[in-house]
Amino acid sequence: MKKFEEKTLSTEKIFDGKVISLQVDEVELPNGNKSKREIIKHPGAVAVIAITAENKIVMVEQYRKAMERSLVEIPAGKLEKGEEPLATAHRELEEETGYVTESMVYVTSFYTSPGFADELIHLFLAENLKKKEDPASADDDEFVEILELRLEEAIDYMKQEKIYDAKTAFAVQYLQLREATKENG
Known part of the structure; x- marks a missing residue:
C-alpha cells in the first residue's frame, strides 16, 4: 500500500x-x-503561453459563468478523446487567437484542483507566431476577445484581478522567472 x-x-x-x-x-x-x-x-486540457514577435503575451478575455464575470486568460481548452496534448495546443491556439506556430514547446503539466478533480493541464510555450488568414473557428458557445499584453501589463492585470485563474497566473510567473533568468544570465 x-x-x-x-x-x-x-x-x-x-x-x-x-x-x-x-x-x-x-x-x-x-x-x-x-x-x-x-x-x-476531466479529460485533461492544454494551455498555451503565446508570445508575439513584439514580445507580447496573447490572451483571451471571456465570460466565465462559474465566476459570473469575465476573466483574461491564456488560450486553453480540453483534450478531445484520443488527441495528443501537442495537437490540442496547436488547435486551441488557432481557434481562440487566429495564430499558428511551428514553435510549440512543452513547459510542464499540473493538476488544477487535486482535492476533488483529476484535471491535468499541459502547458506549452508558443513563439514565432503567424496570424492565419482563415483560422479554424472557435466553438459555437465560445465568445472571446483577443488581447496582447506586455509582461508588465499582465502583472498589473493580476493585481487588478482581471487575470485571476491559476493557469494564467502560473504562465505570467513563468515568464517573469524566464526574464529574470535571462537578465542574470
Missing part, C-alpha cells in the same frame, strides 16, 4: 456531462476508517 493511500471500496456515478463527470467514492482510509470522496473526472 502506498503512503496515505485510500483504497476505493465503491464508486457511485452521479453525473456524466459533456466536459466532466462526477462520482462519489467510498474509501478506506489508512487508519481503517471509511469516508466518502466526491471526485470530478
Whole structure:
C-alpha cells in the first residue's frame, strides 16, 4: 500500500456531462476508517503561453459563468478523446487567437484542483507566431476577445484581478522567472 493511500471500496456515478463527470467514492482510509470522496473526472486540457514577435503575451478575455464575470486568460481548452496534448495546443491556439506556430514547446503539466478533480493541464510555450488568414473557428458557445499584453501589463492585470485563474497566473510567473533568468544570465 502506498503512503496515505485510500483504497476505493465503491464508486457511485452521479453525473456524466459533456466536459466532466462526477462520482462519489467510498474509501478506506489508512487508519481503517471509511469516508466518502466526491471526485470530478476531466479529460485533461492544454494551455498555451503565446508570445508575439513584439514580445507580447496573447490572451483571451471571456465570460466565465462559474465566476459570473469575465476573466483574461491564456488560450486553453480540453483534450478531445484520443488527441495528443501537442495537437490540442496547436488547435486551441488557432481557434481562440487566429495564430499558428511551428514553435510549440512543452513547459510542464499540473493538476488544477487535486482535492476533488483529476484535471491535468499541459502547458506549452508558443513563439514565432503567424496570424492565419482563415483560422479554424472557435466553438459555437465560445465568445472571446483577443488581447496582447506586455509582461508588465499582465502583472498589473493580476493585481487588478482581471487575470485571476491559476493557469494564467502560473504562465505570467513563468515568464517573469524566464526574464529574470535571462537578465542574470
